[in-house]
Every structure is written in C-alpha cells, then in structure tokens.
Amino acid sequence: DAGITQSPRHKVTETGTPVTLRCHQTENHRYMYWYRQDPGHGLRLIHYSYGVKDTDKGEVSDGYSVSRSKTEDFLLTLESATSSQTSVYFCAISEGWIVGTDTQYFGPGTRLTVL
C-alpha cells in the first residue's frame, strides 16, 4: 500500500472557522491531489500540486487553498468553513512524470462536518 496518511481523520467544526487538513506521503511522489467526495458526484478534484510550491486549481477550488512547502506534505485549508463544505476529503499521490498517465493512490480520507 502507498504510504499516505491524512489528519485528522474526522473533524467537526462550526461555520466560519478556518480548517486545515494535512496529507503526508512517504513515497516521494511528485504529484499530490485533494478531492472531495459527495453523494451523487463521485470524487471531484479541488487542487493539485506538481512539486514544492507548485499548485493548480481543480474543478471545485472555490473556498479552498493549498500549500506544499515539502515534497511529503500537502495542506488543504478552508479559510472560512461553510456547511456546503461538509464532505469526505481524499488526498491522492502519483509519480507524475507524464501527466495523465499515472495511477493515483488514495489516502484513507477525512470526514469533515461543518455545523
């Protein structure tokens, strides 16, 4: 199994508070991704990173920011959480040497509830 951990695994927070989710990998993979999973939508890409300090937006990036200061860590921040951001968040990694070809391996997920 790919070495990917996410923290916290569960979080309940209130509307308007900032929240940061962490993804940590031990595989030294170049690409890291954040997805959210919602019923009826499958998984949707929020942001991704193709290297330290190199990030780009995905399909549903509004209300989210990311940072990657080290190869192994990719942080997802909700600056001011809203109830619509209640979801399960998955981090993924891939070797990423040729965009679009790699297999993405997923972390265990973080269940976030915004009250």
Place this chain on the structure above:
Amino acid sequence: AQKVTQAQTEISVVEKEDVTLDCVYETRDTTYYLFWYKQPPSGELVFLIRRNSFDEQNEISGRYSWNFQKSTSSFNFTITASQVVDSAVYFCAVNTDKLIFGTGTRLQVFP
C-alpha cells in the same frame, strides 16, 4: 471535456452470481487512461486496474475481468462468482490530464 457515466446506481446480487458493472466515457483526446477503483464499506479507495487507450485487450485477474471497447467508449468490469467481500462502491475514471470519476455503482452481494 471528459465525462464518465456509470448508469447503474446500485446492483444487488446473490453470492456466486456473475455481475457486470458498466462504464461509458467521453473524451476528445486520442490518448487517455481508464481506471477502476473499489471503495469498500470501510471507506478507502483501492486501485484495481489502469488501461491505456491503445490497448484494447481484455484483462483478467482472478475473478475480475475488464472489457475495453473503444468503438463504444466502454470499459466494463465483470466479477465472476461474486462474494460478499465484493460488496463495495466501484468507480470508473478517465484521465487525459485530470482524473475524472463517474458517480459510482454500489454493489451489494448477499449470502
């Protein structure tokens, strides 16, 4: 734009039945990759298979097999002699530069 359609929202079978999960994809790219992932009740996403658009050979792995037909833009997944442990949500996905998922098919296998 890429799109993946998994028209079967939920399938229920009895153990030992064969079951096929359908996946239809759309992409304008000639080079792309197709994937299947399994999400068991515990919630993690497990990679099952990757297929590139130039390789239309069917693949078999134990009780699992995949049928890729470029002419119909389909990449179907068959489980032979299903078992209770196969109960999960299965996602099909297509990747050219971003991985786009279908909405998943929930498979319930009853003893």
